Amino acid sequence: MSRKTTIKAAIATGASVVVSVSICLLLVPLLGGQPDGPGFWMSVFCPLVIAGPASAWQFHQSEVIGNQRDEIARMHVELEDMHAELRHIHEDLRARARRDPLTGGLNRGALFAELAEIAPSHEGPAALLVADADHFKRINDSFGHLVGDEALRRIADAIAASLDEKDMWGRIGGEEFLMFLPATTRTRAVAIADGIRHAVVTADFLAGGEPVPLSVSIGVASLRDRFEPADIFRQADEHLYRAKSGWRNRVVFDGQELERFQQEWEPVLRPQLHENKGIEH
Structure with a gap:
């Protein structure tokens, strides 16, 4: 996994923790509870355990797909170049096949x-x-x-x-x-x-x-x-x-x-x- 993917996964995990803790701090008091103790730590721990690996996997797969897409695009360009070269070779051979090699005129x-x-x-x-x-x-x-x-x-x-x-x-x-x-x-x-x-x-x-x-x-x-x-x-x-x-x-x-x-x-x-x-x- 690349460094770029690791950083993006860490940011996504941090954002998930912030959202989870924010919900805990806002929602629990509305329900008449106190946002402390195990509930608070669960709002921190769960995003780390779930969002961290999930976001890392998602970003890694996106990176792999992007790299494969770029590789396919590069190979497509190379294939077009090879086709152009083959057409040129074919045209050159066809022209040579019509010419007398000694005089340069048609055969x-x-x-x-x-x-x-x-x-x-x-x-x-x-x-x-x-x-x-x-x-x-x-x-x-x-x-x-x-x-x-x-x-x-x-x-x-x-x-x-x-x-x-x-x-x-x-x-x-x-x-x-x-x-x-x-x-x-x-x-x-x-x-x-x-x-x-x-x-x-x-x-x-x-x-x-x-x-x-x-x-x-x-x-x-x-x-x-x-x-x-x-x-x-x-x-x-x-x-x-x-x-x-x-x-x-x-x-x-x-x-x-x-x-x-x-x-x-x-x-x-x-x-x-x-x-x-x-x-x-």
């Missing part, structure tokens, strides 16, 4: 899940771009996989820097990237694809002081309204294949090729093409 599952959700209610023009690093196997073979990883990060940086917040992009496997541009005209889609291609091929990328040749080919498929993700992806992938079956470092959109890319880069890429005959696209 394949997250990209196609988003497309499946958008497709049924999509309205207006949009475009889907598929980009693939050219001769990526040669980069890994010549410079090592760490340089290959850095090459993918450079491409991802070029993509991220070219898009707006409303655009969606990610890595769908190996050295291949996908971009979905909602509310996008065909002109903007081609301009973005051209900008990404140009940013990648002109990047100052060195490994051990030696320049690493880096370029991407991009297929662009435009759409005007609701779409089927598999169909629009297939179209963009076919355009990508056409871009890679030429000199690469090209953009092919809706079956058309930007010929100025060929005029601009063919003198540079022709020696590489002859050197790398037979390399897979």
Whole structure:
């Protein structure tokens, strides 16, 4: 029992004694008796015997209940903090599960899940771009996989820097990237694809002081309204294949090729093409 409870019990007991003695001194004379002798001492002794332990027990129980209530309140606060931390961890894990750890873009599952959700209610023009690093196997073979990883990060940086917040992009496997541009005209889609291609091929990328040749080919498929993700992806992938079956470092959109890319880069890429005959696209 705490000191505070002991003091409160003593005060309550003293008050009980005072009340009991006061009643004895006032009531007994009214009844024709004398407030002395055993009756007086009983008015003192009874409150001490009864009120003392009773008040001590009552105050002690109140203190215990108060302490337990405070402990429950503290535990409730800690539980809410733990729930908040668990929610934060869950959200962080969920975000990580949607991201490609190498490039920071969405992973394949997250990209196609988003497309499946958008497709049924999509309205207006949009475009889907598929980009693939050219001769990526040669980069890994010549410079090592760490340089290959850095090459993918450079491409991802070029993509991220070219898009707006409303655009969606990610890595769908190996050295291949996908971009979905909602509310996008065909002109903007081609301009973005051209900008990404140009940013990648002109990047100052060195490994051990030696320049690493880096370029991407991009297929662009435009759409005007609701779409089927598999169909629009297939179209963009076919355009990508056409871009890679030429000199690469090209953009092919809706079956058309930007010929100025060929005029601009063919003198540079022709020696590489002859050197790398037979390399897979």
